[in-house]
Amino acid sequence: MSGAVILDIVYAFDVKPGDYRIELVEKAMAILNLIVDAGTHLVDLIPPLKYLPTWLPGAGFKHTAAEWKVLVDGMFNTPFEQFKATMEDGKAEECFSASVLSHGEDEDIDQIARNLAGSAYAAGSDTTVATLTIFVFALVLFPKAQVAAQAELDRVLDQQRLPDISDKDQLPHVTAIVLEVLRWRPAIPLGIPHRLTVDDEYNGYHIPAGSTVMGNAWAILHDETIYPDPDEFKPERYLNDNGSLRTDIPYPSETFGYGRRICSGRHFAHDILWLAIAHILTVFKIERPLNENGEEITPKAEFTPRFISVPKPFKCRFTPRFPGAKALIDISSNVSQD
Template identity: 45%
Template sequence: MPSTALLDALAAAAAIAILAAWLFRRQHSSRLPLPPGPPRLPILGNALDVVANGASQAYLKMGQKLGSDIICLDAMGMHLVILNSREAATDLLEKRSTIYSDRPWMTMICELIGLGWSLPLAPYGDDWKLSRKMFHHELNLGTAEKFRDMERTEAHVLLYKLLHRPEEFLGHIRHLVGATIVRMAYGIDAQPEDDPYVRLAEDAIQGPSQAATPGTYLVDTWPILKHLPSWFPGAGFKRDAVEFRRLIDTLLNTPYENMQDRMRKGETPDCAASSLLEVFGDGISADANTERVLKNTLASMYIAGTDTSVSTLSTFFLAMVLNPEVQAKAQMELDAVSGGHRLPVFTDQVSMPYITAIMMESLRWKPVVPLNLPHMSTEGGIYRGYYIPKGSIVCSNDWAILHDERVYPNPSAFDPDRFMKDGAINAEVPHPETAAFGFGRRICPGRYMAHDMLWITIASVLAIFTISKEVNDAGEEVMPETCSLPGFLSHPKPFKCTIKPRSQSHVALVEDATN
């Protein structure tokens, strides 16, 4: 049992922290109002209005009730600003990126779990700039194309697995994405089944995904709670963090050590690691600081790209089950270009705009990150007559942006034709990537590779297979659920479907490609 003295000390510390926050706010507050928000309670403010699960839709409804596309929750001195429109997100996160490019130091995910080194979460500073430079060197619009052969090969492996074990399609998708990224980053060829590096990425992302949503853990609001002993009532977050951190440390170090061992033996794997060591080091190593950032950069590629692409491809399969007319139209386009005699290649993209539209709609319909990672303002500023204090946490509501009826009519429908005009992609309709991959200086630097991997996978699957509803023992079609699992990263609930090759000649195409 905790001692009375310890409880008294914690209560006193909490009271002092609240008083200090109140005094600071009173001294530094502006006469201009904060953006609209729900009524605030004494001391607590809007602490009880911060949403952990289903936050994106809850904040959109809150904004609609308040008649504003920008809202602010004042939770005991922490200002959480939600941007529910593309206009507001662009105005602040793009046009004012000089003061909205930092990240808040979230105690749980950055410190206790130990993921503060990763590019998506790292504070805006020298390490972040060097890591971003490394990312850009490997994955900019031009250089990302060097990984296309690898992406196409892994797509063919997926086709083979779907041919022989279609009921395990969700696991096959995870292996495709994980194998592609671990090979790209470290030059490691994943095992065909149950690869330890693919499994490591899947396991390691679970904790950060849970912790990344503002308001999930009270320790992010009151960092002083991190000093609680793990046995203390309510300190279960510390026990969670120990296990999460073990997985993150393994992900950071194990594949990098594998790559270094091979290089010391004289191997030169063709991957981002060897390329970056050549450019930023002496080909085998680099100075301590550069190598630390390089290792962090590779692990950021590894962990950040895995779950996001899996989510989008899972959404694609679900959409095909529910929309057979979309699938049929895509296969008409594929057959018109290839004649049904070969698998798609990247040079087909210009001739297959509907496949591209399906990829775009898969990103829009169920955004991977409904409420994007928080930015933090480094200065106070005025927007539309509202004051946004220094240190505010600012999040773009990607679900609200990508379901804006003014931009995407009937947004709940999966409709790739919304992006088409006169047989081509309609440039007047905003590409979902402009929100799905983030804003400003924090935009995802791996987006070009992600785009390529998604496109070739979607095109290859539709070229070979017909995806339809599961049929039960009574011969009845089973409608899959369309809701998503809770968490910072959104995934469709696991579902079953029927995946069959379109013909025997299509089977032969897969066998020829994988032999």
């Protein structure tokens, strides 16, 4: 879903399930998730290793890197070249890349547009899926957290339609769940590794140039002085007693990075997550799996130790909440495929 939405926005591509461009992105993202894991590759810690000849024992990473480069370059180049061809034929629709190419005066505008578009779906596709998986897992572990939001959705929508972004102000409990998902288990718990270009000082610590630094989003978002019981999934922490959103609890922006390198698509990502979560909560009750005796099973709260951290495979049940739920799902599916 997320990859298709992003490709639509940046290139106006009408992407269907099984589209080769989505497969291309998925393969490249699997590689990128391996590349950015800090400390995984010795050459990241000892940069001069990149000058080793490929025939030398221990330099096999160079062969692997060359193979990976083909996939990652394809993710950036293939959709862009296809879009440029439609633009030159006068058939391109209005979209992000068309705007950049039409208004840019830089001689490197093609490269800039290609890198911007590629970065958009590289940064947004896997993280969105990961966060939605974390949302489902949270409700499997803490099923009562969905009750208030679903009552709110029923009051606003009367079980007659799916919510849209214009309903957001009337659905603070849904927003609170989104905020708590971002805080409870950030999809990138240690952020993207960065390297200092100059010496720096931070809180009395000297950090020499060349050091690898990582923003520990996990630690910040589990600060007990700000978020009591941080390991508990408690959307109500973001709500006042009257059900309105609190303004004294910080937005979990650390999930999206820091400073001038913070995710530029964070507002779009938040809205996509909000809509997806609101739609799921409208039509489904998320429940724990059952054993052979019909008794609920609570999965272990285990996550993968990767750059993008997601729950280890788990089972759950999606139960339609009311008789007309299936009709709403069918309508939504038909609209998304048109």
